[in-house]
Amino acid sequence: MSGTLFGLGIGPGDPDLITLKALKILQKATVIAYPAPDKGDSLARSIVESHLPGNQEEIIIRTPMVAGNTPAHDVYDEYAVVIEDHLEEGRDVAVLCEGDPFFYGSFMYIFERLAHRYDSEIIPGVSSLMACAAQANFPLASRKDILTVLPGPLGEDELERRLADTDAAAIMKVGRHLDKIVRVLKKLDLTEKAIYVEHATMTNTKTLTIAELEKAKAPYFSMILVQKRGEAWV
Numbered sequence: 001m002s003g004t005l006f007g008l009g010i011g012p013g014d015p016d017l018i019t020l021k022a023l024k025i026l027q028k029a030t031v032i033a034y035p036a037p038d039k040g041d042s043l044a045r046s047i048v049e050s051h052l053p054g055n056q057e058e059i060i061i062r063t064p065m066v067a068g069n070t071p072a073h074d075v076y077d078e079y080a081v082v083i084e085d086h087l088e089e090g091r092d093v094a095v096l097c098e099g100d101p102f103f104y105g106s107f108m109y110i111f112e113r114l115a116h117r118y119d120s121e122i123i124p125g126v127s128s129l130m131a132c133a134a135q136a137n138f139p140l141a142s143r144k145d146i147l148t149v150l151p152g153p154l155g156e157d158e159l160e161r162r163l164a165d166t167d168a169a170a171i172m173k174v175g176r177h178l179d180k181i182v183r184v185l186k187k188l189d190l191t192e193k194a195i196y197v198e199h200a201t202m203t204n205t206k207t208l209t210i211a212e213l214e215k216a217k218a219p220y221f222s223m224i225l226v227q228k229r230g231e232a233w234v
């Protein structure tokens with residue numbers, strides 16, 4: 001019998017924010033796989049490191065960080081074959097996904113290649129959206145609020161149009177798009193209705209107002225939250 005492919009949401013950074021279900025699967029799987037940059041350590045593996053039993057085979061999915069909309073298809077083709085070999089041999093493979101697997105997660109490229117042929121199970125995780133709101137003490141949306149999730153790489157005009165047309169927003173993938181996002185917030189007079197969070201729930205987390213952000217550089221793991229009433233309960 002073939003093994004099962006698990007898409008394992010492991011939460012936004014704090015190792016305690018993994019669900020019990022994900023923890024049980026993590027510790028039972030024969031093989032774990034996780035994304036890592038071209039060079040350097042895997043954030044996903046570091047999140048679960050203290051939970052690992054130490055006897056598992058590990059597949060490091062080295063993915064180049066490329067700008068734009070196209071995932072590294074050849075890389076996912078290659079690793080899908082490696083994972084498939086294990087599944088064929090009856091070994092369960094748990095692919096670690098920072099936050100939640102289906103919320104902007106690269107796991108979906110593995111899922112796309114294998115889930116129609118093997119048993120697969122997705123374990124939802126605490127996503128960065130919820131983690132950032134909690135970290136910043138920033139309730140996001142209530143009642144009839146429309147909450148919009150916006151990728152930072154969007155063009156400036158589209159970002160402005162979408163932000164103008166919502167009650168609350170989470171702007172993801174801030175990184176090198178910080179200046180553009182701050183310009184749009186200023187134009188819409190939203191700087192005092194927004195908050196910046198980096199590395200939510202990790203030991204190096206930081207929460208700043210937009211005014212405090214002047215001249216700051218944002219890492220990839222950062223987000224800006226907006227609530228137009230300022231306080232969601234008002």
Ligand SMILES: C[S@@+](CC[C@H](N)C(=O)[O-])C[C@H]1O[C@@H](n2cnc3c(N)ncnc32)[C@H](O)[C@@H]1O
Nearest residue numbers: 099100103104127128172173199200220221222
């Ligand atoms: C490829 S997406 C992955 C999202 C992830 N699957 C989730 O459910 O949160 C990466 C983006 O998520 C956001 N992100 C993920 N973890 C974060 C954290 N701990 N603190 C702040 N932002 C985070 C950042 O905006 C980052 O650019």
